[in-house]
Amino acid sequence: NAGVMQNPRHLVRRRGQEARLRCSPMKGHSHVYWYRQLPEEGLKFMVYLQKENIIDESGMPKERFSAEFPKEGPSILRIQQVVRGDSAAYFCASSPGQTNEQFFGPGTRLTVL
């Protein structure tokens, strides 16, 4: 049973470009969480999604950031017009239900030049 997969593992973008981060949850998991880890900091919750629904986006910046989890395919975290402050590690976690353990992916490390 494959774990949570994230790609790309490393992503380099210039200021103003778009970044798309993908997360494939574990088989049978329909709940996805996105977290951001800034340098020298802990992880901060961004958004919680179920298939085709955003349940909690209280941690998402108000502008430039969006997330989706379509019926088919991976969850996508999209950052438009990236700025240097977006440089961070972005982790995805999945779980089979609301109160179950979350399994984390290896993360995508975004560098904005």
Next chain:
Amino acid sequence: AQSVTQLDSQVPVFEEAPVELRCNYSSSVSVYLFWYVQYPNQGLQLLLKYLSGSTLVKGINGFEAEFNKSQTSFHLRKPSVHISDTAEYFCAVSGVTGGGNKLTFGTGTQLKVEL
């Protein structure tokens, strides 16, 4: 809302010595508690969790933690550490409410095991 405090940003310890990593939390509701380990350039791996029941929780790799409700603490312990335990350790909480299980993390403790 919840918050987590890990007072020690770094803990150096010699191999085979005991270690305790401290975690305190605050919350207006009941919580679930977790400890995760992160090795360099990797994702997080769950060490142990407290959901209910016995306040002493045993996890993987010989780690254990004790939930102390009166002191709002969930300290992580290991009686004898190994070089391979060198990593970043994160304490996390989630509220026992509906609407998902989003985790609130502490800032992490870097455990450095030396020979």
